[in-house]
Amino acid sequence: MSLNPSRICAVLGPTNTGKTHYAIERMLAHRTGIIGLPLRLLAREVYDRIVALRGPSVVALVTGEERIVPARAQFWVCTVEAMPQGMGADFVAIDEIQLCADPERGHVFTDRLLNMRGHHETLFMGASTMRGPISQLVRGVEFMHRDRFSELNYAGSKKISRMPARSAIVGFSVDNVYAIAELLRRQKGGAAVVMGALSPRTRNAQVEMYQNGDVDYLVATDAIGMGLNLDITHVAFSGLSKFDGRKMRRLMPNELSQIAGRAGRYRTSGTFGVTGEAPPLEPEVVEAIENHRFTPLKKLQWRNSKLSFGTVDALIKSLEQSSSDSVLIKARPAEDQRTLQAVYNDAEVMARASDPASVQLLWDTCRIPDFRGISFTDHTNIVERIFNFLHEFGQVSEDWFANQIAHIDKIGGGIDSLSKRLAFIRTWTYVAQRKGWVANENYWREETRAVEDRLSDALHSALTQRFVDRRTSVLMRRLKQKESLVAEVDNNGGVTVEGEFIGHLNGFRFQLDKSASPEEAKTLRAASVAALQPEFNLRSDRMYNAPDTEFDFTEQGGLMWGEHAVGKLVAGADALSPMVEVFVDDEAGVDVAKKVERRMSHFIERKIAAAFESLIALRDDEAIVGLARGLAFRLVESLGVIPRSVVAKEVKDLDQDGRGLLRKHGVRFGQYTIFQQLMLKPAPTRLRLVLWSLQEGLDEFPEAPPAGLVTIPEVKGAPKGYYPRAGYRLAGTRAIRIDMLERLADLTRAQDVKSGFEANGDMLSITGMTLEQFADLMQGLGFAAEKGEREKLKQEAGEEKPAKEGAEAEEDTTEIFYTFKWVPKQRAARPDNQQSQKPRKPKGNAKSTGPKKHSAKPPRKDKPVDPDNPFAALMALKGK
DSSP: OOOOOSEEEEEEOOSSSOHHHHHHHHHHTSSSEEEEESOHHHHHHHHHHHHHHHOGGGEEEEOSSOEEOOTTOOEEEEEGGGOOSSOOOSEEEESSGGGGGOTTTHHHHHHHHHHOOOSSEEEEEEOGGGHHHHHHHSTTEEEEEOOOSSOEEEEEEOOGGGOOSSEEEEOSSHHHHHHHHHHHHHHHSBOEEEOTTSOHHHHHHHHHHHHTTSOSEEEEOGGGGSSOOOOBSEEEESOSEEEOSSSEEEOOHHHHHHHHTTBSBTTBOEEEEEOTTOOOOOHHHHHHHHHTOOOOOOOEEEOOOSOOOSSHHHHHHHHTOOOSSTTEEEOOOOHHHHHHHHHTTOHHHHHHOOSHHHHHHHHHHHTSOOOSOSOHHHHHHHHHHHHHHHHHHSSOOHHHHHHHHHHHOOOOSOHHHHHHHHHHHHHHHHHHHSTTSSSSHHHHHHHHHHHHHHHHHHHHHHHHHHHBOHHHHHHHHHHHTTOOOOEEEOTTOEEEETTEEEEEEETBEEEEOTTOOHHHHHHHHHHHHHHHHHHHHHHHHHHHTSOGGGEEEOTTSEEEETTEEEEEEEOOSSTTOOEEEEOBOGGGOHHHHHHHHHHHHHHHHHHHHHHTHHHHHHHHOTTOOHHHHHHHHHHHHTTTEEEGGGGHHHHHHOOHHHHHHHHTTTEEEOSSEEEEGGGGSHHHHHHHHHHHHHHHTOSSOOOOOOTTOSEEEOOTTOOTTHHHHHTEEEETTEEEEHHHHHHHHHHHHTSOTTTOBOOOHHHHHHHTOOHHHHHHHHHHTTEEEEEEEEEOOOOOTTOOOOOOOGGGGSOOOEEEEEEEEEOTTSOOOOOTTSTTOOOOOOSTTOOTTSOOOOOOOOOOTTSOOOTTOTTHHHHHHHHO
């Protein structure tokens, strides 16, 4: 035991008591100092803190794989294993001293407890469970108890989906950590990953991502229990057992407390609990953790540090020596001792290790950590190879060493591949850090560090890509900080917020990215609300000031602004007064919605006023009174087109003055339809169908026929009233345009409809139909069509006959013709052109093939008018 008269103090207490901070303050109060820390990660963190206070020129960092030693180093930050021996510093501190009881590394901490002292001050920081062993082993020690700055309370079991923000979820295997991180990415936007096997660079990058709020969750191994200071409010255990290198075992309450204690920072209280398949903690365990009361340690791991290097056998024997102190129990063989025992069986190695210097060299080589963890045999082979190089040449072969590094200096591949390469480079970094083991030490130290940095950056990128939804995390951070989010909308409507794509803006409706999961949809929607408000306002202003040429309506009543659907028409008080329903997200605000509604209302009002100018003039003409007023109202109600049969009585009762008033507004009293000629143009027709469909409450609006067609095929399933509003009348299997139908009526009026007549060229020309189609049309109008055959008229001289081939080359001397007769008050027969119908034989002695003459003279005026004649009313009017 040490008889050093310097101050020796054990600063004991739970986590979050400021013990490490206190040790740093005490060390900087001395001229020189050494502090030993349990993890390479924590050593780097403390190093960075001291460098920030004193500058890099006086601070050294020494770990197994990293060595930064300036010429004027005063303060040394090290892992416990790498603490320099015999330096004689004024101050010495050992953190997490309770690790003296750890089965794997405990003997190293126990050695530092017994043998490392500062000239003026020595501190041991750790759990209160160490008070008994320290008091028994260290003379003259004083104890300082520090209470936790904040409370630590048990929060029970929580599902990961309900895990509060700023939580750390602890797993005890790489696979478990990755599975939890993947689940958090899907449900919470992502998580940072912290494991002891990560390089400091990767770990710092992951921690920074968590600390600055890019992600609100951390998934870690129990490595976070060793003094890492993170902004954690809740710690959740995904399991309560771990593999300790030999077997699965349940964590002790003090081990759980060490990890749970990371929750809460300084004066902020923290909580701990379980998640996933971990069972709830027993009440006695919860009570122990909350009150920081654990079973005191009674035994510490120990290994003889006074080793004999005379022979390999002597070295092994000295390692296996036991302590005479009852507090110290012999540690089980550590990795370095197991490696020594393994290479002991190699004949070449044993032949070389024949003197104390060689045995010392062999031991130093066996202490290379098995960072790779692939197989123990592979590790011992590497150790043997390095020892043979060092013993024979004094240095490791530079070509061989360079080849080993080049083999792993690759940043491609996934997380597992990169993690393995990082583990491999740690071996060669350790070798490069050993003094005299390689030529060009400085070069290889920098080179191995550079490779590690490249692999670290690649691993950080891979971890982030796999376990963090960058888009969601960035937006969550900005929303939480209540910063003004900047949205950009490209020409295709794609919306990016802070550079992250979140969806499309169609007019004034935002559509989330279809690839977004349900969990991240809430965040994206919140980001869109915050970021798109200025865009909604700017867009509504631009729309309000846009000319009418930028707007249109669809045949289903939709309202378009360019390519954007911004609303739809709905039925109003009457057909000419539809209302507007706008497509504007609630998040855009009431003002934006009202502005869009006003603009589209102005557009559709002007559209109706232009398309139905003559109809509106008819409606508003106060000079039209009496029966003419009633008929005008019916015509306006029908949007400028109404079948004559619907208003037959009104038309019959209307006097000539009334007719004249209506004709001044372009009203035409047709044989079949009363209409305004201007209302048959394509633009009014298209709009009329939309307005009529609104008033009828149709689910699907029929489309307007293509412009310029005289006849159209029958529209299957057309709603009742469709044809007049489309400007057509259905007759047979086709519908004919209303104005052309009236021209046809004018032509047929000059024919003898009672005795029968044939279609002439003008009739066929008006309709643009074949003779068979025309026959079907006429039957649809109430005529009977009688089919016949006759000899063709002889071709006049000078006319060329059309060329024909084959059977058609024979001259066709017959032709088909139809005779049309008015059939009163009954449905006309179908055209006589179906297979089931045969041509009727002519009456009398006339041959069916002979020409048939019909009188083209109209009935005499003094002849009694047939009351069933469809032209009787019109003829009577003309006679007036």
